[in-house]
Amino acid sequence: MNPEVPKANRVLVIDDSESIHKLVAARLKAEGLEVKGEVDGERGVERAVAESPDLILLDVGLGDVDGFEVCKKLKEEPETRNIPVIFLTGATGTEDKVRGLDLGAVDYVTKPFDQIELRARVRAALRTKRLQDMLEQQSFLDGLTGLWNRKYLDRRIESELTVARRYNRPLSLVMCDIDRFKILNDTYGHLFGDIVLQGVSETLRGSARRSDIVTRYGGEEFAILLTDTALGAGAFVAQRLRSSVDARHFDANAEHVSVSVSLGIACTHDLGAEISTENLIEAADRALYASKDAGRNCVHMNKAGDISLVDPDIGPDIFQEKRR
Amino acid sequence: MDPIRSVYEDDPDMMEIIEEFAEELPGRATAITEYIEQNDWPNVQTLAHQLKGAGGGYGFPQITEAAAALEQAVKDDSDTTLIKERAGTLCEILRAVTVTESS
Structure with a gap:
């Protein structure tokens, strides 16, 4: 919580295919992000609670539970509520995209994804998160002295x-x-x-x-x-x-x-x-x-x-x- | 079928993971064939779904296309002949994938 020390951005990928974890990690390498993967929805939520990543990339069609359920859980837990979620959707139809956004996701990327688009969307989500964090931090700072309040x-x-x-x-x-x-x-x-x-x-x-x-x-x-x-x-x-x-x-x-x-x-x-x-x-x-x-x-x-x-x-x- | 190469094979960020991905493909082809023999449609669908999502990202748009066709056929409860035909096409592509040996 020290205001002077920025930490590296961490991304959690919840997708039932490890090929996707590796692919996302390789594609986001240039952005200097730390990428971790989880194949199971339940464990993905636990990990998000424990590690509070800056961004979650969430697959819609997970093996055990569907991604919408996982998103709902993430938005219910106080520890993960403010972490932005980007849906990875294979579907080309608009229904899944709308449903994801309505559940609180900030964006979606269709698989197979274009690397430039993926990077741009991830950057945008992290930018918003940083601003949100800054606003939250400001509510804990004293305006006159700059000390914590x-x-x-x-x-x-x-x-x-x-x-x-x-x-x-x-x-x-x-x-x-x-x-x-x-x-x-x-x-x-x-x-x-x-x-x-x-x-x-x-x-x-x-x-x-x-x-x-x-x-x-x-x-x-x-x-x-x-x-x-x-x-x-x-x-x-x-x-x-x-x-x-x-x-x-x-x-x-x-x-x-x-x-x-x-x-x-x-x-x-x-x-x-x-x-x-x-x-x-x-x-x-x-x-x-x-x-x-x-x-x-x-x-x-x-x-x-x-x-x-x-x-x-x-x-x-x-x-x-x-x-x- | 001619050998299939990744469109990203010269990208230094990608080389290593493309190789890993390609090495798994013959095994996936075998798995799909076995699941079809056992009439295990949910597993066929899962494998097709995963290949559809990953293929293009690794520089193999043909995999995504063929896997999407197979997934759709299983989803639509199509007759076994069509599913087998589409699975055959996908497996042929998976087995044709080649990567440059890294030294």
Whole structure:
């Protein structure tokens, strides 16, 4: 889900003849696509669910079930609903084509297919898919800062909690709030406030690790999700975020304005196995309030309800703490 | 019947898979003949259908044409003489396919 890393397009061919899989793979080689084949409709659906390809080429006349049934299933499953389907039809009649399109297929190609036509139709379907994905991604992005938004955070915490539970890995959450933001806004204006929000976002993103998920939680509050990270290591990252923002200043009418943030961190491993998204956010929030109460520009951690100040000089050796 | 070659045999992307495809054809011809002897029409239809879909794509439009004719005859429940005649034509074509030996 990292917005900067595009993945190679993958195509799944569901056709009862392996000769067709090989043929499609050879013909799409020039497009730089990864092509996989499945001869069985049932297994084709399972594979589509598991691997979420970017495009499915589906034969109408499959051996076990007919292709229309498979298409119906693909359009019912939430995991595969948005994957475009192109029907491979042997029929020259319009009936099959219309039926396929009515079931949600984006296009059809008649077999034996012309290679240039096949490539063009595949390109067109992938182009539409990319635009669709981009639109979906945009609904998860914050317009002002370009960070992931709260809607994305909520979804991502849910799925990361599942992973953390399954593999017994720690998941930490940092809540971060810009200090005295209202005063900054009132003194220097909202335009300056926006510049601060953007600058702090940029700094947080730059100082976080590649695997950390930096989001704008709302207003002047940010949430950073640290996967596979225990409390101590997370506290080190939080301190680094704090000092990076502290080191930065913003220019308002030839005046240097310094900005600071207060942070709070909590980790799933210290909060019990049945922890929910709300529990985790709440626990990190309580640590954040402690930082506000302690005079701001500092980090507190919440260890099973026991809230303490994190030493500003915390060293990276904290990473050596044992994994449970 | 003269040897039949793929119209794509010089395409480097295609050479290898054409060879693989061609190697399977005599076996398919045998299978069709056997299914017909057993009056196993659904399997005749499936094989014809697959050859119809793949033949042209591999550069053998004759296969697609003959396989389509056979598939149609089985679908229409035509009399056995017509089916056998069309299967004969298809099998003759399948056995006439030749590929350049790759070194």
